[in-house]
Amino acid sequence: MIVVAIDGPAGSGKSTVADALATALGVPHVDSGAYYRAATLAVLRAEVDPTDVGAVTAVVGRVVIDRVDGRTLLDGEDVEDDIRGATVTANVSAVAAHPAVRDLLLVAQRSGIARDGGVVDGRDAATRIVPDADLKVWLDADVEERGRRRALQAGEPERLDHHIADLHRRDAADATQMVRADDAVVVNTTGLSLDHVVATVADLARTAAGGS
Numbered sequence: 001m002i003v004v005a006i007d008g009p010a011g012s013g014k015s016t017v018a019d020a021l022a023t024a025l026g027v028p029h030v031d032s033g034a035y036y037r038a039a040t041l042a043v044l045r046a047e048v049d050p051t052d053v054g055a056v057t058a059v060v061g062r063v064v065i066d067r068v069d070g071r072t073l074l075d076g077e078d079v080e081d082d083i084r085g086a087t088v089t090a091n092v093s094a095v096a097a098h099p100a101v102r103d104l105l106l107v108a109q110r111s112g113i114a115r116d117g118g119v120v121d122g123r124d125a126a127t128r129i130v131p132d133a134d135l136k137v138w139l140d141a142d143v144e145e146r147g148r149r150r151a152l153q154a155g156e157p158e159r160l161d162h163h164i165a166d167l168h169r170r171d172a173a174d175a176t177q178m179v180r181a182d183d184a185v186v187v188n189t190t191g192l193s194l195d196h197v198v199a200t201v202a203d204l205a206r207t208a209a210g211g212s
């Protein structure tokens with residue numbers, strides 16, 4: 001049984017690293033951000049103001065969000081592609097900022113961990129979702145590098161400035177929910193390849209699990 005928490009800002013690579021590490025360890029990857037994204041899609045579909053705590057909490061309390069085989073289900077409908085779009089991304093921080101929403105989604109997020117463990121990625125996985133994790137990692141990278149990664153992912157390398165500005169906005173909007181655990185190992189991924197980062201975190205996980 002091994003539980004790993006990987007936190008960090010947008011574009012730090014946590015989701016990709018968490019996915020690769022979970023595969024390497026043979027445990028599920030719990031993408032905690034996907035729950036906030038699905039909740040945000042439900043709020044937008046209900047045409048509710050994302051800053052209206054009462055209305056948002058009522059919508060999120062009514063829906064069922066699941067993750068199955070890396071896909072996100074909202075009341076049984078596969079919304080994985082919809083939740084990655086620009087409209088959800090622009091509104092998710094406002095929805096995630098409501099403590100009542102965070103309480104509502106916590107049980108579902110924790111239920112993704114299997115009996116033999118899991119790798120949870122997010123903003124507060126190490127402090128809130130799995131505070132007893134065997135290993136806590138804080139992934140970071142310079143905002144310019146995070147912007148380059150996001151621009152490439154979006155197929156828009158020529159819009160680098162736009163993606164960097166968007167990350168500054170997300171970092172500010174996520175400031176209260178982004179919590180680094182005191183006992184997290186900080187890994188700055190600036191200039192490092194994905195393979196290198198995955199190997200580094202896998203070594204830390206083997207050590208944490210009592211291996212060599």
Ligand code: CDP
Pocket residue numbers: 009010011015032033034036037092093094096097121122123124125170174177
């Ligand atoms: O991958 P990216 O960094 O773009 O975001 P994500 O992991 O999909 O998370 C989307 C949003 O959900 C974040 O910007 C936060 O507002 C929120 N979130 C959170 O508040 N707490 C978490 N544990 C995970 C995500």
